[in-house]
Amino acid sequence: MKISVLQYAFVSVLLPVASLGSVLPRTATLIPAPREARVTGGECVAVKPPRLVKTPGIPSEGYELSITTNGITIRHSDDAGAYYANMTLFHSGRYDPKAKCKTYPCMEIRDWPQFKWRGVHVDDSRHFLGKDTILRIIEQMSWFKFNVLHWHLIDDQFWPLEIPGYPELQNYGGECLVDGQKRRYRGEKVKPGVYTANDVKEIVAYAKERHVTVVPEVEFPGHAVCALCAYPDFCCDPQHILKRGRDPSNFDGGGIGVFCIGNPEVIRFLERTLDHVCEIFPSEVIHIGGDECPRNFWEKCPKCQAFVKREGLSGVEQIQPWVTRHFTEYLAKKGRRAIGWDEIFIESKNRNVTVRNTKITSLLPKTTIGMCYREQGAGVAAANQGYDIVMTPHQYTYFDYRQGLAEDPFLYFGGARLPLARVYRFDPLAGIDAAARPRVVGGQCCNWTSHTFGRFDLEWKLWPRGFALAEVLWTYPDPAKRDFAEFAKRAAEYRRRLIAAHVNCAPLK
Numbered sequence: 141m142k143i144s145v146l147q148y149a150f151v152s153v154l155l156p157v158a159s160l161g162s163v164l165p166r167t168a169t170l171i172p173a174p175r176e177a178r179v180t181g182g183e184c185v186a187v188k189p190p191r192l193v194k195t196p197g198i199p200s201e202g203y204e205l206s207i208t209t210n211g212i213t214i215r216h217s218d219d220a221g222a223y224y225a226n227m228t229l230f231h232s233g234r235y236d237p238k239a240k241c242k243t244y245p246c247m248e249i250r251d252w253p254q255f256k257w258r259g260v261h262v263d264d265s266r267h268f269l270g271k272d273t274i275l276r277i278i279e280q281m282s283w284f285k286f287n288v289l290h291w292h293l294i295d296d297q298f299w300p301l302e303i304p305g306y307p308e309l310q311n312y313g314g315e316c317l318v319d320g321q322k323r324r325y326r327g328e329k330v331k332p333g334v335y336t337a338n339d340v341k342e343i344v345a346y347a348k349e350r351h352v353t354v355v356p357e358v359e360f361p362g363h364a365v366c367a368l369c370a371y372p373d374f375c376c377d378p379q380h381i382l383k384r385g386r387d388p389s390n391f392d393g394g395g396i397g398v399f400c401i402g403n404p405e406v407i408r409f410l411e412r413t414l415d416h417v418c419e420i421f422p423s424e425v426i427h428i429g430g431d432e433c434p435r436n437f438w439e440k441c442p443k444c445q446a447f448v449k450r451e452g453l454s455g456v457e458q459i460q461p462w463v464t465r466h467f468t469e470y471l472a473k474k475g476r477r478a479i480g481w482d483e484i485f486i487e488s489k490n491r492n493v494t495v496r497n498t499k500i501t502s503l504l505p506k507t508t509i510g511m512c513y514r515e516q517g518a519g520v521a522a523a524n525q526g527y528d529i530v531m532t533p534h535q536y537t538y539f540d541y542r543q544g545l546a547e548d549p550f551l552y553f554g555g556a557r558l559p560l561a562r563v564y565r566f567d568p569l570a571g572i573d574a575a576a577r578p579r580v581v582g583g584q585c586c587n588w589t590s591h592t593f594g595r596f597d598l599e600w601k602l603w604p605r606g607f608a609l610a611e612v613l614w615t616y617p618d619p620a621k622r623d624f625a626e627f628a629k630r631a632a633e634y635r636r637r638l639i640a641a642h643v644n645c646a647p648l649k
């Protein structure tokens with residue numbers, strides 16, 4: 141296991157502030173809390189590194205950590221388990237200046253995650269975050285045992301990922317409408333950065349060392365404004381794009397830019413894009429977007445109408461399900477699995493219907509994973525019908541919603557509120573039939589950046605709410621017995637630690 145410089149920095153600042161031991165037993169400061177922990181008394185002066193023992197039968201990513209006065213033993217069945225045991229050790233130790241080494245309270249811990257998808261989503265299209273910020277967020281995620289970075293790379297406002305053969309993509313966009321105003325990067329119209337294949341490889345490798353999988357998202361068939369500005373022929377009506385000067389900031393948000401699926405060049409473009417994405421991202425799961433895709437352009441487009449006839453579809457309501465099926469199967473041939481926002485389940489002329497009040501399209505392969513963001517009931521319906529799902533209902537997980545703080549210098553999306561206590565109430569399994577519970581592979585927070593301009597406000601919005609989500613997804617404390625007051629004490633301590641590590645963590649209230 142490699143430990144980065146940043147991790148050492150984090151650990152070293154943890155140690156002096158671990159004096160909280162006088163208030164709480166030190167095991168009680170951990171976030172996420174271990175599933176089972178027993179303080180056995182006494183202290184271990186860690187002069188030797190922990191003994192690692194590979195032990196079959198311990199759940200994936202889980203570990204057993206035994207700290208005695210004679211030394212430390214970690215039992216694990218995979219590398220991730222050993223990594224998380226070490227992370228728990230880092231969070232539990234403190235430096236003893238007399239002994240000139242770290243000391244740990246003697247304890248026995250058995251720990252494993254409830255969910256295998258413990259995600260943080262970041263939007264890199266509406267405001268470009270850049271490689272350094274992405275690496276920092278990955279580092280911070282790993283401290284709290286998050287293991288999926290859902291990297292929303294592509295959207296209406298900008299396409300920051302280079303795709304071979306399509307050099308125009310980065311020549312358009314890069315501005316974001318914020319409350320109706322054009323927001324310009326660094327105050328002037330300059331191109332935001334671009335991620336090359338080498339940048340991606342560096343990010344993926346950095347994440348891998350921390351047991352974080354980077355799941356890229358290529359958004360289609362909607363949210364395509366930037367790509368349509370670069371290549372107007374990819375739109376059902378190129379005039380629609382040309383009239384607005386091929387400038388994404390002249391389009392009001394999502395829902396207008398939709399690929400012309402009747403144009404074979406579009407299918408080829410999306411296939412080439414996924415070819416490249418699969419080449420540079422090793423993740424088994426690839427996100428193919430699928431949200432907020434209106435059908436009105438397809439209704440009026442001769443190419444799309446001909447496509448409906450040629451493919452024997454019932455109408456434009458089956459175009460998006462066709463797209464999802466085509467690309468799910470395309471990815472499956474490469475050994476990958478598609479995930480999409482919950483509209484991929486529906487077959488309707490009205491994109492606003494939910495899974496809960498309509499039947500799931502028969503065109504969707506069962507291997508497709510749903511990411512349920514509009515309401516939890518959609519995820520419940522899909523899981524109960526046999527689909528794997530990631531729960532990210534906006535009411536609990538959209539961290540671009542206001543935190544309800546007494547003082548808050550940053551901008552947020554609209555008037556919705558998501559205070560820390562509400563995140564701690566999130567139950568990804570609420571309403572799921574017992575038999576369908578394994579279908580819920582996990583959850584994540586979503587950090588949309590229409591009102592987030594860079595690292596400082598991203599961190600502020602992510603922490604401390606990320607502490608609550610980390611504990612929900614790893615420990616899954618019994619929803620009926622969650623004790624927010626107790627959690628808040630630990631969160632306050634972790635806030636001090638993050639600030640000491642130069643992370644811009646918001647107050648708790």
Ligand SMILES: [Zn+2]
Binds near residue numbers: 376401
């Ligand atoms: Zn069309």
